[in-house]
Amino acid sequence: MLSKEELPFCPVATTVDLIGNKWKLLIMRELLKGTKRFNELHKAIEGISQKVLTENLRKMEEDGIINRKAYAVVPPKVEYSLSELGDSLRPIINSMSDWGTAYIKENLI
Amino acid sequence: MLSKEELPFCPVATTVDLIGNKWKLLIMRELLKGTKRFNELHKAIEGISQKVLTENLRKMEEDGIINRKAYAVVPPKVEYSLSELGDSLRPIINSMSDWGTAYIKENLI
DNA sequence: CCGTATCCGAAAGGATACTG
């Protein structure tokens, strides 16, 4: 919840605060494909370390964008998925994907 | 231009590399409204320092997203505007703005 | 007005080792 005092009322800045960094956007991209385990995310996101992945997942969970489900099994199994709120960000990631696709096509030698 | 060797072919990552940080996104938001002078951007983007604004503008110019036009007058006058490529990112920023607007509405007390 | 240069502290992120 936001109080009126916290409001600069800037929609773009609000969105940027939640997903405006490289790693969160790439995590979003993966989770839009469906539920993923920790290791699946780690392998799918090139260059991310375990530490940074964990940190970002925690923040995103805290912000209500993703859900974390841990199973009480050995070895451990943890699944991450988008919450309803997170899924509502789909158009943004799709826009970025579409634009990137066109850009690559244009600039490919 | 991209060579085939540089290609992980990930559209989202490509987009993220160009505009996937807070300041660039906020600069984009301002320039989508139209051509702006340096000082206008500085005032419009809350919390950005002159140094960081300059650095990001340089990178965006280098990436071909924005145009810089300096007038040979005293005192100096420099105008920044979106290039055609930059303007093609409009749907992404608009998506972010739309989402942010809905989010604020939902969560406002 | 529109920067650049320099310094410095804060924050992000990598590497490694260890654990339930």
Place this chain on the structure above:
DNA sequence: CAGTATCCTTTCGGATACGG
């Protein structure tokens, strides 16, 4: 497997001073 803890390096970004 899915983390946590620690250390360390790199990058980001604020403050200030100065210049065309």
